[in-house]
Amino acid sequence: xxxxxxxxxxxxxxxxxxxxxxxxxxxxxxxxxxxxxxxxxxxxxxxxxxxxxxxxxxxxxxxxxxxxxxxxxxxxxxxxxxxxxxxxxxxxxxxxxxxxxxxxxxxxxxxxxxxxxxxxxxxxxxxxxxxxxxxxxxxxxxxxxxxxxxxxxxxxxxxxxxxxxxxxxxxxxxxxxxxxxxxxxxxxxxxxxxxxxxxxxxxxxxxxxxxxxxxxxxxxxxxxxxxxxxxxxxxxxxxxxxxxxxxxxxxxxxxxxxxxxxxxxxxxxxxxxxxxxxxxxxxxxxxxxxxxxxxxxxxxxxxxxxxxxxxxxxxxxxxxxxxxxxxxxxxxxxxxxxxxxxxxxxxxxxxxxxxxxxxxxxxxxxxxxxxxxxxxxxxxxxxxxxxxxxxxxxxxxxxxxxxxxxxxxxxxxxxxxxxxxxxxxxxxxxxxxxxxxxxxxxxxxxxxxxxxxxxxxxxxxxxxxxxxxxxxxxxxxxxxxxxxxxx
Numbered sequence: 001x002x003x004x005x006x007x008x009x010x011x012x013x014x015x016x017x018x019x020x021x022x023x024x025x026x027x028x029x030x031x032x033x034x035x036x037x038x039x040x041x042x043x044x045x046x047x048x049x050x051x052x053x054x055x056x057x058x059x060x061x062x063x064x065x066x067x068x069x070x071x072x073x074x075x076x077x078x079x080x081x082x083x084x085x086x087x088x089x090x091x092x093x094x095x096x097x098x099x100x101x102x103x104x105x106x107x108x109x110x111x112x113x114x115x116x117x118x119x120x121x122x123x124x125x126x127x128x129x130x131x132x133x134x135x136x137x138x139x140x141x142x143x144x145x146x147x148x149x150x151x152x153x154x155x156x157x158x159x160x161x162x163x164x165x166x167x168x169x170x171x172x173x174x175x176x177x178x179x180x181x182x183x184x185x186x187x188x189x190x191x192x193x194x195x196x197x198x199x200x201x202x203x204x205x206x207x208x209x210x211x212x213x214x215x216x217x218x219x220x221x222x223x224x225x226x227x228x229x230x231x232x233x234x235x236x237x238x239x240x241x242x243x244x245x246x247x248x249x250x251x252x253x254x255x256x257x258x259x260x261x262x263x264x265x266x267x268x269x270x271x272x273x274x275x276x277x278x279x280x281x282x283x284x285x286x287x288x289x290x291x292x293x294x295x296x297x298x299x300x301x302x303x304x305x306x307x308x309x310x311x312x313x314x315x316x317x318x319x320x321x322x323x324x325x326x327x328x329x330x331x332x333x334x335x336x337x338x339x340x341x342x343x344x345x346x347x348x349x350x351x352x353x354x355x356x357x358x359x360x361x362x363x364x365x366x367x368x369x370x371x372x373x374x375x376x377x378x379x380x381x382x383x384x385x386x387x388x389x390x391x392x393x394x395x396x397x398x399x400x401x402x403x404x405x406x407x408x409x410x411x412x413x414x415x416x417x418x419x420x421x422x423x424x425x426x427x428x429x430x431x432x433x434x435x436x437x438x439x440x441x442x443x444x445x446x447x448x449x450x451x452x453x454x455x456x457x458x459x460x461x462x463x464x465x466x467x468x469x470x471x472x473x474x475x476x477x478x479x480x481x482x483x484x485x486x487x
Contacts, residue, residue: 002107002108002109003108003109003110004108004109004110004135004137005110005137005407005437006112006113006137006138006139006438007136007137007138007437007438007476007477008110008136008137008407009134009135009136009137010099010107010108010134010135010136011132011133011134012066012101012107012126012132012133012134012135013101013102013107014067015065015067015101015102016063016064016065016068016102017063017064017099017100017101017107017126017135018061018062018063018064018099018100018104019061019062019064019078019097019098019099019100019124019126020060020061020062020097020098020100021060021078021080021095021096021097021098021123022060022096022098023060023092023093023095023096024082024083024084024092024093025060025080025081025082025083025092025095026046026047026080026081026082026083027046027057027060027061027062027078027079027080028044028045028046028047028057028078028079028080028081029044029045029046029052029055029057029062029064029076029077029078029079030043030044030045030076030077030079030153031043031044031045031052031054031055031069031070031073031075031076032073032074032075032076032077032153033072033073033074033075034074034075034271035271035272036075036153036271036272036273037153038153039070039072043070043073044153045057045062052070053068053069053070054066054067054068054069054070054073055069055076062078064076064126066126066128066133073128074127074128075125075126075127075128076125076126076127077122077124077125077138077153078097078122078123078124078125078126079120079121079122079123080095080120080121080123081119081120081121082119085119086119087119088115088117088118088119089115089117089118089119089120089121089141090114090115090117094111094112094114094115095112095121095123096109096110096111097109097110097111097112097123097124097137099124099135107135108135110123110124110137110139112137112138112139113139113448113451114451115141117319118141120141121139121140121141122138122139122140122141123137123138123139124136124137124138125138229308229335229336229337230308231252233307233308233309234252234308234311234312234333234335235249235250235251235252235333237308237309237312237313238250238312238325238333241312241316241325241326242325242326245326246328247326247327247328248328248331250330250331250332250333250352251331251332251333252332252333252334252335253292253332253333253334253353254334255287255290255291255292255334256287256290256292256332256333256334256351256353257334257335257336258290258334259283259286259287259289259290259292259334259349259351260334260335260336260349260350260351261336261338261349262286262290263277263283263286263301263336263349264336264337264338264347264348264349265336265338266278266279266281267301267303267338267347267349268338268339268340268345268347269340271340271342271343271345273301273302273303273347274301275299275301276476282475282476282477282478283299283301283349283351284297284473284474284475284476284477284478285474285475285476287351287353287474288402288473288474292332292353292355293355293356293473293474294353294354294355294356294473295329295354295355295356295357295360295361295364295471295473296327296329296330296353296354296440296441296473296479297351297352297353297354297440297473297478297479298324298327298330298351298352298353298440299324299349299350299351299352300315300321300324300325300348300349300350301347301348301349302314302315302347302348302350303345303346303347303348304345304346305346305348306346308335311335311337311348311350312325315350324352325352327352329354329441330352330353330354331353331354331355332352332353332354332355333350333351333352333353334350334351335348335349335350335351336348336349337349356473361471364442364471365391365395365469365470365471366469367442367443368442368445368446368469368471368481368483369384369386369467369469370442371442371443371446372384372446372459372467372469372483375446375450375459375460376459376460379460381460381462382465384464384465384466384467384485385465385466385467386466386467386468386469387426387428387466387467387468387486388468389421389424389425389426389468390421390424390426390428390466390467390468390484390485390486391468391469391470391484392424392425392468393417393420393421393423393424393426393468393470393484394468394469394470394482394483394484395468395469395470395471395472395482396420396424396470397411397417397420397433397435397470397482397484398435398470398471398472398480398481398482399470399472399480401435401437401472401475401480401482402472402473402474402475402480403474405475405476407435407437407476407477407480408435409433409435417431417432417433417484418431420484421484421486426486428466428486428487429487430463430464430486430487431484431485431486432458432461432464432484432485432486433458433482433483433484433485434449434455434458434459434481434482434483434485435480435481435482435483436448436449436480436481437475437477437478437479437480437481438477438478438479439479439481440478440479445481446459449483458483458485459483461485461487463487464485464486464487465486465487466485466486466487467483467484467485467486468483468484468486469481469482469483469484470482470484
């Protein structure tokens, strides 16, 4: 059985599969075509409409037979919401997805990062790839309620008095991972530590960005050439909002602007919002391909606004997009909008970044060590000492995951954590490793590790005496982190 991380995917066997989410939740599903939109209300499967061709809901279990889905169906998005409407998900136990094949054979398990104030969580999607079907773990929080989510996918929801319903005609944004300002990532599971056995892994991540985003909102073309946004029209409202929040101004960077144009064009060509284009290239890969090396990054992927002023106003409406726009760590930005000539929908990509510098990288990795030692102190354990050889191996592994597009404790050439430590000259008797991807700060990554039993056990292992930390930006997930422990 596979343990999935956000963005991780799994080929599905032929026949029906079941997905189950036990606990105080309602399970729903949205059946969409390649555009990311439903064809009608019958494509929304929930407790009041528990069946559609190829999909049936019974209690906490959804059964999907991909071959029996209606013609043109390319994706089934699995959604969970609190059984008690309006309850924030952070007040409930964390949902866990269990996937089974024929005869109840377990295929996969997915425990996403714990949601916060969101009331809906896009948990996973079953999607067509070539002649087969795959499952991708998502873990994306959505704050506008189930009715708002359904509207964004194209379902006609008539109860406009619902407090969770999104206003008609509101701009639509690419769904953000719960508790994160950008593309979702999560530490991979860890197994026993030591040279006697390998560190466990969920396998490589196939896509770090949202695999399915709500369809675009129809809006008139803003005019102008594709990709053109007047600098002053964008920087004026952006830097005014940042000044009000006490953050320094940003300046436009040509490399970020080029990456933003490429990604907005890719979304317009596909007709949907996504952190990964139809060419399989993620927004973060476009940034590094444009020659911008970053230490921290954020993005807004939005459709609907017609002008830069409307775009900035939309980003300031809700907490997570507003936090990204205000983030004082960002000093550079790039923005582009491209209109799909077929539908008239306008797609925006705004990129925010802080450049990679030797000093900044050293501070970031040192902050991870400091936060790790703070957790150990709270448990009555002595601090870990930085071992430069472990640090070299940790940084090399993060960079390797970016360069070779994998996410695993085992390198594509079969090297394990202790192999990498030895290659760096480390002779310590016991080696352990934590990895993570997608987190945007030392605090976020250490918090994620501490919320995972296997990673927490490594951080709080009394036998460990030394540590090395490595960070790298790029790849599908945007950021990659490695902790190597030694004793």
